[in-house]
Amino acid sequence: MSRRLTVLLLGLALAFPAWSADYVIDTAKDHAFIHFRIKHLGFSWLYGRFNEFEGTFSYDEAAPEKSAVDITIDVASLDTNHAERDKHLRSDEFFDVERYPQATFTSTAFRPDGQGGGVLVGELTLRGVTRPVEIAVEQIGSGKDPWGGFRRGFQGRTTLALRDFGIDYDLGPSAREAEVILSIEGVRQ
Amino acid sequence: MTMQWKNGKTGYGWFSILLHWAVALLVFGLFGLGLWMVDLGYYDAWYQRAPWWHKGLGVTMLALVLVRLAWRRANPVPRPMAGHAAWEVRLSRAVHRLFYLLLLLLALTGYLMVTAAGDGLEVFDWFVIPATLSDVDGQEDLAGDLHRWLAWTTVGLAGLHAAGALKHHLLDRDATLKRMLRPGPDVT
Numbered sequence: 001m002s003r004r005l006t007v008l009l010l011g012l013a014l015a016f017p018a019w020s021a022d023y024v025i026d027t028a029k030d031h032a033f034i035h036f037r038i039k040h041l042g043f044s045w046l047y048g049r050f051n052e053f054e055g056t057f058s059y060d061e062a063a064p065e066k067s068a069v070d071i072t073i074d075v076a077s078l079d080t081n082h083a084e085r086d087k088h089l090r091s092d093e094f095f096d097v098e099r100y101p102q103a104t105f106t107s108t109a110f111r112p113d114g115q116g117g118g119v120l121v122g123e124l125t126l127r128g129v130t131r132p133v134e135i136a137v138e139q140i141g142s143g144k145d146p147w148g149g150f151r152r153g154f155q156g157r158t159t160l161a162l163r164d165f166g167i168d169y170d171l172g173p174s175a176r177e178a179e180v181i182l183s184i185e186g187v188r189q
Numbered sequence: 190m191t192m193q194w195k196n197g198k199t200g201y202g203w204f205s206i207l208l209h210w211a212v213a214l215l216v217f218g219l220f221g222l223g224l225w226m227v228d229l230g231y232y233d234a235w236y237q238r239a240p241w242w243h244k245g246l247g248v249t250m251l252a253l254v255l256v257r258l259a260w261r262r263a264n265p266v267p268r269p270m271a272g273h274a275a276w277e278v279r280l281s282r283a284v285h286r287l288f289y290l291l292l293l294l295l296a297l298t299g300y301l302m303v304t305a306a307g308d309g310l311e312v313f314d315w316f317v318i319p320a321t322l323s324d325v326d327g328q329e330d331l332a333g334d335l336h337r338w339l340a341w342t343t344v345g346l347a348g349l350h351a352a353g354a355l356k357h358h359l360l361d362r363d364a365t366l367k368r369m370l371r372p373g374p375d376v377t
Contacts, residue, residue, distance in 0.1 A: 076327070083305035083329040084240070090330060171231050 023186025042174030052077035153185035200373035305329035
């Protein structure tokens, strides 16, 4: 790249700072969590999480409808605090992580609610099945962190039917759906 | 007549015989139970109970194996049968050693699988063996796979072991099998 072009691009970048801010989800320092919960026999909520995932998002306060999110989850990293259950969940009766080691979510649209949140529409690929999902998103906060960076965080929630993703194991009538709760903090790049 | 508990020079005593058959019973029982329990549905009454038994009986088997190993040291193994060829003696010794190794590894992999997230291993509501090595990436999956393959290898080897005993009994018509059924008259 020529020096002149570099200077020109740099000038443009400085002139329009927040066109489409790109954030990297802070999984390096674990300020992001993907939890799921499902009813145990209808008596209580059982929580689990995915320990390993990564992703990015774009969010522009001036044009939130252009927001976009991309997340890749290492499904085998699921953790429900019980080795035998985790082993069962990784087996082909549930997530079948040997054949489908990754789950991905790629947004296709965002409908802002005017308060920083909204409905995030996208495609979730889990267990080899790709389906459209809608995630209800609430913006928790944004601003400068104490170490010179800029952060923005959201919480999203959606409900998935196990059968939609090919999981037929009978956990009982009150455990046919699982909720997914995503607590995401991004660091602006 | 007193019971012949200890091994003699050419025959096994009752203690060795009973331990042998107890472990044999446990090996096949645990194998069947293990194969059956992993396919139980969530609403099956045995879903919780079957693994509870498998764990307790597995630890029982380990204890018996350790007693057998100690008994071998305290109380020498009878001489091989006079009619056995050198290769038969070598082969049977290798098989016996392999059995002990397989059974110890089965116990170890079972333990590492159950305790992979830090939970202890429950033995019949009687005591809990605490976790030691846990939270290794993929620990329960690797230990589980090994446990399954070790189990199949063990019952395969047991089949070979039984075929050998039957061969001696039916074809060679020697006392190989009989001396594992009761102490022989030559036990001193």
